[in-house]
Amino acid sequence: MIRRNHPVPLHEAAEESPTFARLAQLARESTERLKAIESLIPAPLRASIRPGPIEGTTWCLLVEGNAAAAKLRQLLPVFTAKLSSRGHEVTAIRLKVGSLKR
Numbered sequence: 001m002i003r004r005n006h007p008v009p010l011h012e013a014a015e016e017s018p019t020f021a022r023l024a025q026l027a028r029e030s031t032e033r034l035k036a037i038e039s040l041i042p043a044p045l046r047a048s049i050r051p052g053p054i055e056g057t058t059w060c061l062l063v064e065g066n067a068a069a070a071k072l073r074q075l076l077p078v079f080t081a082k083l084s085s086r087g088h089e090v091t092a093i094r095l096k097v098g099s100l101k102r
Helices: 010-016 018-040 043-048 066-085
Strands: 049-055 058-064 092-098
Touching (some): 010 018, 058 066
Parallel strands (some): 058 092
Antiparallel strands (some): 049 058
């Protein structure tokens, strides 16, 4: 591992570290998944959702508020089908409710 005495941009660090590279790849894929299902999410709820972690074939959506999560739970089978049709290997979608800070 190369030691530097100056700051390195995140994208450079990710390129040099397999761990960071994998993490960056998963973050990009999670964002792509959210974009793939965005049209299926009711417009008023879109601001309440962020892409979350991917663990194997399980994907997590971060949701602000229980009301939004309740509505999204009804749509999970539709989301899973859409993602599968787009080539994403998703067998389950988890919802994590909390406060989303930007």
